[in-house]
Structure formats: C-alpha cells, structure tokens
Amino acid sequence: xxxxxxxxxxxxxxxxxxxxxxxxxxxxxxxxxxxxxxxxxxxxxxxxxxxxxxxxxxxxxxxxxxxxxxxxxxxxxxxxxxxxxxxxxxxxxxxxxxxxxxxxxxxxxxxxxxxxxxxxxxxxxxxxxxxxxxxxxxxxxxxxxxxxxxxxxxxxxxxxxxxxxxxxxxxx
Numbered sequence: 227x228x229x230x231x232x233x234x235x236x237x238x239x240x241x242x243x244x245x246x247x248x249x250x251x252x253x254x255x256x257x258x259x260x261x262x263x264x265x266x267x268x269x270x271x272x273x274x275x276x277x278x279x280x281x282x283x284x285x286x287x288x289x290x291x292x293x294x295x296x297x298x299x300x301x302x303x304x305x306x307x308x309x310x311x312x313x314x315x316x317x318x319x320x321x322x323x324x325x326x327x328x329x330x331x332x333x334x335x336x337x338x339x340x341x342x343x344x345x346x347x348x349x350x351x352x353x354x355x356x357x358x359x360x361x362x363x364x365x366x367x368x369x370x371x372x373x374x375x376x377x378x379x380x381x382x383x384x385x386x387x388x389x390x391x392x393x394x395x396x397x398x
Contacts, residue, residue, distance in 0.1 A: 238316070245315045246270075248323075249307060253300075253333075259293065261300055270308055272301035274352040281349060289347030294372065298354055298384040299339050302368040305356035306334045306388055332391035334366060339386035347381050350374055366390055 246265055250256055260275040274280070274289075274297045282290025354372040361367075365387065372382040 242315060245311070246308065249311070250304060255296070256300055256304075259296060259300070261297060263304060268309075268312055270301075270305050270355070272297065272304065272354040272356075274354070276349060276351050278349075283346075286346055287349045289349070289352065291341075291343060294343065294347050294352075294382050295339070295341045295384070297352065298341060298370045298372055298382060299336065299386065301354040301372075302339075302356045302370050302384070302386055303333055303336070303388070306358065306361065306366055306368060306390070309358060309361060310334075310390065334388035334390050337365075337387040337389055339384060341382060341384040343382050345379075345381045347372075348374055352381070353377075362390070364390055364392070 242265065246263060250261070250263055259280070260277055262273045262275060264271045264273060274293070276289075280289050280293045281287045282293065352372055352374050354370055356368050356370045359367040359369055368386050368388065370384045370386070371380050373380050
C-alpha cells in the first residue's frame, strides 16, 4: 500500500497563514489595537503597529501602559492558541473557516498576568514574542518579552498563567 503523496509546501503555508489570520481577525480588540503576527515556521512574533491613538503620555510621548499590557497579553493568548491548534491545522483537520467558527475554537482564559514596565514605549512599532514555559491539558504558564528597535533592550516583559480550553462534550 502506497503512502499518500504529501501536500505541496505552498498549500500548507497558505493554510497556516489563513488560519492565523482568521484567529487574529476574529477578535475585535486585536483589530482595534492594530496588532498583527509574523509567522516563521511555528514561531510567532506579535507586531503592535504604531498609531497616534496608542500614545498615553503626549509629553514624552510614550505608548499607554494599558496598550502595552494588552499587547503582551494578546501575544501570549494568540501564541498559546496557535500552539494548541497547530497540530490540527497541520493535519488539515482545521482550516481558516473552522478557526472563525466559534463552535470549534475557544481561547485560553487568563488566570493572572503580571507586567514589568522596563522603559517607556517609544512612538514606533513594537514587537513581542511569547515563550511557553509549561502547557498541559488544563493550565499553561507563559513569559512574554516586548522590544522596539533592539531585541536586547526590552521595554516591557510579562508572565502569566492561563486556563486552557477544554474539549466540548458531544452534543449527542
């Protein structure tokens, strides 16, 4: 018995990108803050695209602390969701339409989230990457780092714990 021929890499890449786009665009607050994600393989980098509305202190000027915290938390949640969904996307079980369907996709819920503000966020694009320290069936622990021009000079970092979504019982 012959093995099925693997899908062309371009098809797999398009399915990954479409699923990630649907995951991100399904949350209005992410669209409001103009956060996007750059995907390289299974690694995600959050991008807070700068806009004047993000300024909290116009005298410095600096990105609002609440925007910074939200950016870090969104990066953590999307990274956890992506990690959780990636195997199902890879197998072809899920596609972009499934990701947009509320019945199939649920996000991790924040238990606690602690932000360390290290310096002012300047009026320019910011980047963040989440690192999953532990991810089980019920609970996950995540660390997030945010920088602007130089990855070695973080302007904020955070750590958080999340309740992972549980499979829905069959509605038999």
